[in-house]
Amino acid sequence: DAGITQSPRHKVTETGTPVTLRCHQTENHRYMYWYRQDPGHGLRLIHYSYGVKDTDKGEVSDGYSVSRSKTEDFLLTLESATSSQTSVYFCAISVNGNTEAFFGQGTRLTVV
Amino acid sequence: AQSVAQPEDQVNVAEGNPLTVKCTYSVSGNPYLFWYVQYPNRGLQFLLKYITGDNLVKGSYGFEAEFNKSQTSFHLKKPSALVSDSALYFCAVRDNQGGKLIFGQGTELSVKP
Numbered sequence: 001d002a003g004i005t006q007s008p009r010h011k012v013t014e015t016g017t018p019v020t021l022r023c024h025q026t027e028n029h030r031y032m033y034w035y036r037q038d039p040g041h042g043l044r045l046i047h048y049s050y051g052v053k054d055t056d057k058g059e060v061s062d063g064y065s066v067s068r069s070k071t072e073d074f075l076l077t078l079e080s081a082t083s084s085q086t087s088v089y090f091c092a093i094s095v096n097g098n099t100e101a102f103f104g105q106g107t108r109l110t111v112v
Numbered sequence: 113a114q115s116v117a118q119p120e121d122q123v124n125v126a127e128g129n130p131l132t133v134k135c136t137y138s139v140s141g142n143p144y145l146f147w148y149v150q151y152p153n154r155g156l157q158f159l160l161k162y163i164t165g166d167n168l169v170k171g172s173y174g175f176e177a178e179f180n181k182s183q184t185s186f187h188l189k190k191p192s193a194l195v196s197d198s199a200l201y202f203c204a205v206r207d208n209q210g211g212k213l214i215f216g217q218g219t220e221l222s223v224k225p
Binding site for chain 2: 031033035040041042043044045048050056058059090092094097098099100101102103104105106
């Protein structure tokens, strides 16, 4: 799907541990996004990036950090995982700031 | 800050009937509007977009959407629903500064034979 790979696809982790999710693209798109999807909340933007080392917060950024050291990779880190961060996480990419975004297949994260 | 509202959690339609999935938005300046569809256990697929121009936008799988600036709405429509259209539909908006892409809560469309 649009050259986007999320890893891992599934993860179970314990409360209090750090977790990093990876989004890798082969499209050389400038913008990359991290969303979480929860029942009743739709998709909520966590962080996004508009270029290498250029990132900004979304709607629900508390407890999350991101890094983008290369165009193709956007990492999402849960600094100390909590049960409220159990969710499905989606990465998306877009060519620029006014075009459609294309989504990865998602990562299902369970914090126990 | 921009926002999107999808006022219906669920829409039920009989196969062959027209369908409408509603979306209203709030954004500073001119909006960029999008519709996506999500099938179970899958990522989101892009359906159509409005950037500028004709208020009626045509997209994939026979879907279309009508942009109404005065009502700040961007409703998704299809003249004749199929059972295979049953899925979760999301409306999304960017402001004209680019950057953030904000989604609504989603509407579950159920098409019955």
